[in-house]
Amino acid sequence: MQRLVQHPDFEKMTQREYDPDPNVLDGFMRGEFAERNQILRDHPHALRSVLYWDDFEACMALSSHASGKQKLGALYLTLDNFDPRYRGNLDTISLVALVRSSYVKEHGINAVLKRPVEDLKKLGDGVMMNGKNVFGTLIAVEGDNLASHECGGYKCGFTAHKPCRTCNCTLEEIRSGVEVKESMLRTSRQYDEQITEIENARTQKIAEEKSKEYGLVQRSELNKLSFHVQNGLPPAKFSNNAKFVAYLRKIGIDI
C-alpha cells in the first residue's frame, strides 16, 4: 500500500470527477455506508481498501487425480480511491496473500485474514507514509458467491435453511421464486446475534443445527475492523453472467 501511495502517478490516478448531481450514486463516497464510516467522516481522503479473494488451480488439472492438489487461494488488494478507469490496471492491484487451499481447509479463512486485518487496523489509526499520516479503511471484500460466503463466515454449501448472505429467504422460497422485500434482508445486528447464539450453544449438535438454520458458520475476522461483512460483500458482477444477460433480454432490457 505504501508503494501504491508513493507511486508518482498516485495523485493523478486518484482524482476523479463525480456527477454534478449529488443524488447520483456514482461512487462509494456518495452512499450511506461512506457517511456512516467514522474513519471516512474524520478523514475524507482516507484510503478505501477493497479486497478480493478467489481460488485457482496452479497447474493443468487434466485428470481428476491431479485436480485440487495444487489449488491456491489468493487475496488481492486495490483502492476504491483510484478513478474507475485505472481499477482494472494490474499496477493498481496488489497481492496480499497466496495460500494453499489445503491450509485454508485446515485452519479456516480467518487464519488467512488475521494479518491483513491487523495491518488494516493500524491504517485506521494512521500510518506514516512519505512524511504524511495516512489513514485507511476497508470498504468491501469482493469475490464470487463461494469466496464471499467463505470470507464472511456464511455457510458455503448453499443448502442451508437460509442459504443467501443478503436475505433471510429459505432454500424453498429461493427455489420457487420469491419477491424480496426490504424487511427480508439480513442485518448486521441479526448476524451478530445469530453468531453469538452459535458460539454459545450448549452442545456441538445444537451449534450445528443453528448454523444450518441461519446459514452462518463463524464470526468473520473482518468484523474486527470498522467494517461489517453484512454490508461489505457485494454481489459478483452480473454483466458477465450469460444467464443473467439472457434473462434481461427476455424481459425486454438489451445490454
Ligand SMILES: [Zn+2]
Ligand atoms: Zn437473497
